[in-house]
Structure formats: structure tokens, C-alpha cells
Amino acid sequence: MRVDSDTLVLGIETSCDETAAALVMGGTDVISSVVSSQIDLHARFGGVVPEVAGRAHLEQITPVVREAIAAAGVDPRRIDAVACTVGPGLIGALLVGVSAAKALALAWEVPFVGVNHLEAHLYSAFLEDDSLEFPLVVLLVSGGHTLLIEMSDHGQYRLLGGTIDDAAGEAFDKVARYLDLGYPGGPAIDRAATEGDPEAIRFPRAMSDGGLDFSFSGLKTAVVNHVRRHPEVDSRDVAASFQAAVVDVLVDKTRRAAALVGATGIVLGGGVAANSALRRDLVAAGEADGRRVFLPGREMCTDNAAMIAAAGWHRLRDDGPSPLDLGAVPSMPILES
Numbered sequence: 001m002r003v004d005s006d007t008l009v010l011g012i013e014t015s016c017d018e019t020a021a022a023l024v025m026g027g028t029d030v031i032s033s034v035v036s037s038q039i040d041l042h043a044r045f046g047g048v049v050p051e052v053a054g055r056a057h058l059e060q061i062t063p064v065v066r067e068a069i070a071a072a073g074v075d076p077r078r079i080d081a082v083a084c085t086v087g088p089g090l091i092g093a094l095l096v097g098v099s100a101a102k103a104l105a106l107a108w109e110v111p112f113v114g115v116n117h118l119e120a121h122l123y124s125a126f127l128e129d130d131s132l133e134f135p136l137v138v139l140l141v142s143g144g145h146t147l148l149i150e151m152s153d154h155g156q157y158r159l160l161g162g163t164i165d166d167a168a169g170e171a172f173d174k175v176a177r178y179l180d181l182g183y184p185g186g187p188a189i190d191r192a193a194t195e196g197d198p199e200a201i202r203f204p205r206a207m208s209d210g211g212l213d214f215s216f217s218g219l220k221t222a223v224v225n226h227v228r229r230h231p232e233v234d235s236r237d238v239a240a241s242f243q244a245a246v247v248d249v250l251v252d253k254t255r256r257a258a259a260l261v262g263a264t265g266i267v268l269g270g271g272v273a274a275n276s277a278l279r280r281d282l283v284a285a286g287e288a289d290g291r292r293v294f295l296p297g298r299e300m301c302t303d304n305a306a307m308i309a310a311a312g313w314h315r316l317r318d319d320g321p322s323p324l325d326l327g328a329v330p331s332m333p334i335l336e337s
Helices: 039-043 050-072 091-108 117-122 124-128 168-178 185-193 217-229 235-261 276-289 306-319
Strands: 008-013 018-025 029-037 081-087 112-116 136-141 146-153 156-162 265-269 292-294
Touching (some): 008 091, 008 306, 018 050, 018 306, 029 050, 050 091, 081 091, 081 306, 091 112, 112 117, 117 124, 117 136, 117 146, 117 265, 124 265, 136 235, 146 235, 156 235, 168 185, 185 235, 217 235, 235 276, 265 276, 276 292
Parallel strands (some): 008 081, 081 112, 265 292
Antiparallel strands (some): 018 029, 136 146, 146 156
16 A cells, blocks of 8 residues: 555554554644553552553553544544554553454454554654654663664664663662652652752762663662661652662763764653653753754653554555564564564
8 A cells, every 4th residue: 555644544552551542644643642541550559560451451442542533533434554562561451452453454454553662662753843864862761661772764773772670760660669759650759859959869870881781770779778778868869869860871871872873863752751850961961962852742751652653654654564463572672673
């Protein structure tokens, strides 16, 4: 089929704890976007429970898709393709979206496109500014991943660095839980840090001198040890100091990656991209280095289906439809087509 600016793609996202559907035209024009969050369901557990997430997706997938189509004001027969996340993510959650997407594609007799969730995060920026020029360095930071990626063109990536243990978002969640700041941990740390002193405690900046890989497990342990030794310490100072340590390393390595590949700009993506200190410091670093830094809106940082539809549009244009026997791939890497 011909894929052009009029091609309308329905995107479906169920990789973790958001059930989302969106319609995107031409790979960049968001016609509608609906996200049903499960935060309240998982809050009492202090983290995402896979079985709970899967059941919630089953309950929400049909009404969410229906709402996205209604909000777009289009007849389902106008939809040209259905794209969905096939990995990485929770296997039970992924299967709900994959099954729904295949069923709709078969019913409407349109192509099915499997999308890599991590690749889709790279397209959040293009949904808000399609004038971005390659090569770009993307800092992708979420609860499950911390990656530095060179994006030399659509569909052409090179992994520059990643975490060897905890992802940044995972560290935020664990520290927030230890400090009893609430769930989800990222926003809780961010809020507490605004009232704390980021220089109160000098936490370690792991692997700051070598390579482009990250390590946050030791930092998490340093926080726990400090609080145990100093139980009277203000949790807001701990949060601010911990956040500063994470942000310092993320910004420093991103600057080095951009210089290494001669990037025209830097793009931030993933759930942790909503962190106010990271956004502020990365923009300041870009200005100092003479590089443009693009920050997606906070609604595009978290999981959504618009980015899935956008990535699906590009995959359909470049590679054609995915086979219907393509299954969920919970550990899919970023570089897998």
C-alpha cells in the first residue's frame, strides 16, 4: 500500500500500566490520543503488579480504542493500518494489545504493524516538531531503561550507552519508596526535591569518568546507607541530593555522546524526561555547547499510543506490514526491527 501524509494509523499501547489508543495521520499529525492510567490500582503495592496490569488492560482496551476513534470523529473504515507495541514490556500486558490490534486489522482488512516501544519513544519529539534534523542523540530514560542512542535517520539507530544495573526511573522508584515519599517515585522525588538542598549530601556520581554506560544501583545503596547513619536527615534534602546525582551523570554523558557523534541536537524521551531538574539542566548544557535540545511535552514523556502510531507509520512506509504471526517480545532490544 502507498504510505503518505494521508495515511491514518491507529496506535495501541499496553506495554506496562497505561492502556492507550491514538490516531495519527502522516506520522506526525495527532488526531486523537486517549490514555487510561493504572496508577491508582498499583499505588498500594508501591509498584506495577503484572497480573493486575493485564486484567486492567483487558477491561480498558475496547472502551479506550472506541473513545480514541470517537474523539477523532472518523469512521473506522477510514483507518489505514493498526500499529501496536509488541515489546519490550510485561508479557501479559503486551498480549492484550497485540491480540486487539490483530483482531482489528483483520476485521477492517488493513495492515498490522508491530512496534518496538523504545523506538516509539524516539518519535515523541517528531510528533511535536517534525523539523528536527539528523543526526540526533536521544537520551531515553524510564523506569525500565536508561539509553543513549544515536539516531542518524528514521529507523537507523546506534546504541551508544546504557545502564549496567538499575535504570534511572527504577532508582527513583526505589529511593522514593525507601523515603516513604509516595508512588510513582519519579514525580514524588521531583516534588520533594523542590523543597530540599541538592548540595546537602554529596552522593556518588557512578561511572562519571569512563564510557557512556550508566550505573545507579550504587547510588541507591548510598542513599540507604546515609539515611541509616543519619536518621534525623531531612528527606527533602536526601531527595534533592539524590536527584542531583542522577541528573549530573545523565547530562554529562549525554553531552559527551552528542560531541562524539557530532549531533545537531539532543532529544529527551521516556517517563523520567518529565523530571524538572533534568529538563532544566539539559537545556542549559545544550545552550552552553551550541546544540539544540528538544524536550517533549510531559504528556508525551509517559507511555502513550500516539508515539506508537507515529513509529508504526514509519515502519509501514519503510518495511511494510508485519506478519500476523508476530508475537509479543517482552525483552525486545532497541535495535531490533
